[in-house]
Amino acid sequence: MESKICLEYRLNSGIKKDVYLTKEQLVEWMQCYKTNTRFVVQIDKDVHGISPHLVATFEIKSTYLEKSELDLLLNPASEEIEEIIEPEKCTFYITCSCGAKYYRYHEIDRRHLMCLFCKQKQVFADYSVGVVEGEQGIGYSMTNLKFVDRNLTRPPLIDPNRT
Structure with missing residues (x-):
């Protein structure tokens, strides 16, 4: 079973939510957040949809990941380097x-x-x-x-x- 990472986010309205994502889903969330596209994920029987333009702040909480691993997850060096x-x-x-x-x-x-x-x-x-x-x-x-x-x-x- 793959470990889950807690994504805690606060909407512009002040509502605070948290959702548990896999590493791949977290990378997908970061891409959606950067491009301002809707993030939809199915976790068990629940479907979660998050619109990044409605998210005021978010925090990634994980006891399983070290900081270096988290940096590599969020900034994949070999795959997508944003070149000017x-x-x-x-x-x-x-x-x-x-x-x-x-x-x-x-x-x-x-x-x-x-x-x-x-x-x-x-x-x-x-x-x-x-x-x-x-x-x-x-x-x-x-x-x-x-x-x-x-x-x-x-x-x-x-x-x-x-x-």
């Missing part, structure tokens, strides 16, 4: 109607930016010219000197001189 994914960046060659011409390293999905010099005008990604090459390498053009079709898809960032 850096957005892909590239160079934009910017030409503004105020006369400024410069380059800026920014997220590749940007469609418009404010001019760094006049700070009043927006420049828009001009994908109609394709990939441009400048002193900082290859990138995309941004301008406000002409009308830019905003519905064009971004061309792949491939060096035009590469064979």
